[in-house]
Amino acid sequence: MAKKKKKNRSLLFLTLAMILTLVAYVAVVKINNQKESKKKETESTNLTLLNNKAEDITKIAYTNETGGLSLVKEKDVWVNEKDKSYPINQSNVSSMLSSVTSLTSDRLVGKDMNNLSEYGLDKPTVQITVTKKDGTSTKINVGSKLVTGEKYYVSLNDDKDVYTVDSAIYTNFAHTDKQMIAIENPPTITADYITKLSIDNKRADDFEVVYNEEKANDQTDYYKWTMTKPYPVKVSANTNALSKYFANYASLSFTECTEYNAKDLGKYGLDKPNSVIDIKYYDENTANADSSSSSNTSTSTDNTATSSDTSSSNDNKDTQKRTNHEYKLLIGNKDKDGNYYVKSSDSNTVYTMSSDTVNNMLKVKPLDYITKNVNLTSIYTVDKMVVKAGNETYTLSVKKSKKTDKDAKEQDQYTYYCDGKKVGESEFKATYSGFVGLTNEAEITKKVTDNTPAVSVTITTTDNKNKKVQVNFLPYDNNYYRINSNGSELFLTTKRTVEDFVTAVKKLAK
Secondary structure, three states: OHHHHHHHHHHHHHHHHHHHHHHHHHHHHHHHHHHHHHHHHHOOOOEEEEEOOHHHEEEEEEEOOOOEEEEEEEOOEEEEOOOOOOOEOHHHHHHHHHHHHEEEEOEEEEOOOOOHHHHOOOOOOEEEEEEEOOOOEEEEEEEEEOOOOOEEEEEEOOOOOEEEEEOHHHHOOOOOOOOOEOOOOOOOOOHHHEEEEEEEEOOOOOEEEEEOOOOOOHHHHOOOEEEEEOOOOOEEEOHHHHHHHHHHHOOOOOOEEEEOOOOOHHHHOOOOOOEEEEEEEEEEEEEEHHHHOOOOOOOOOOOOOOOOOEOOOOOOOEEEEEEEEEEEEEEEEEOOOOOEEEEEOOOOOEEEEOHHHHHHHHOOOHHHHEOOEOOOOOHHHEEEEEEEEOOEEEEEEEEEEEEEOOOOOEEEEEEEEEOOEEEOHHHHHHHHHHHHOOEOOEEOOOOOOOOOOOEEEEEEEOOOOOOEEEEEEEEOOOOEEEEEEOOEEEEEEEHHHHHHHHHHHHHHHO
């Protein structure tokens, strides 16, 4: 009996051992299966989700966190389906196409997932529908970004299979509607080809300079630019200074498009702009004289249609064809980043332009761009110059005659006099240079009632266009004289330089 009990106990232990071994085996198998499953999840699967040809895609519709557009292809150009005049950024569309022609996944997260909210796919951040010319379409849902790496969860159509893909599928479709507008940059303007520039300012002085190719007045015999604003009379402008200023207009660009075809310009300060810049310029193209001579009119490709001037020296040679243009830029208020709202005169699309660019155009000090010389009458046109200083009067004169050189050619000969006495050419020219060298140093900013000239200079010339020049130097303060040139008073010159000129005249008269 005892032996039988002992035998039964042994069988029981063996049975328990077998059960424990089986349980352990099942546990090990389960753990290994879980590890294998996790391993498969992290392995690169290189699943192809989309494999389209770009030329087969005819429509891309998408929504994102800021808006969305429906784009259709017409004659190889992508346009806004709802408003085909809406200028679409074709470069951005090219990036979108690259994302939906070939889309691969590096990992299948799971099939028929019920917990889509864990991956941001219950409410996708981006949804894209791609339609091909055969009428078939595919929807791509983009969910959350993975915690690690530059990957996003995606699903296709209404399936619940979840994949991970590169971030391009998100970034290429995350553009705002404004960013999808093609920025129409201002025209390219060559600084040397500007012929007129005017700035109308609401809160500052206006400014205007005009290129005078025909040299309409005496001062433009030397400088072809005339400043017509802000001064009450025309003033000769400095060509070199203007050339440097015009360089600000050679590479204008917008920062971004704020609103396409804006209806309410008032919120940008563009219904009544703070400033309006009006630029007239031209460009030149080489054209055959035979074809260009048949017409002397062309249409500008910019904002204003204008006539073009064509010149030709030979009917069979190429010639430079000039086409005139005009561009008006309206400048409004600043945005929160300090940039200015701007638009062209022929469009209601509002852009922003950097404050540096705008300030370089608007912050113009007219005095910096005038011809500095008080008077530029050529010594070779002078007949007589009368200088009055206090109670003394001096008369300088130039006599012009002809002489024949050894080759029997006539040449001009000049003889110089002071108070009727012949003087040396170099001494006379040095004295005259003292007058021509007087410069406009500052603007008159206060009214002075004393109009008695401290020094006056009257020049009679042989130039029929400018027969007489009258310059009076009037009291202002301890350092400056007011300059009255032919009745116009705008600027000041230093007393010291005027007194140096008078001293030179007195020395010549001795």
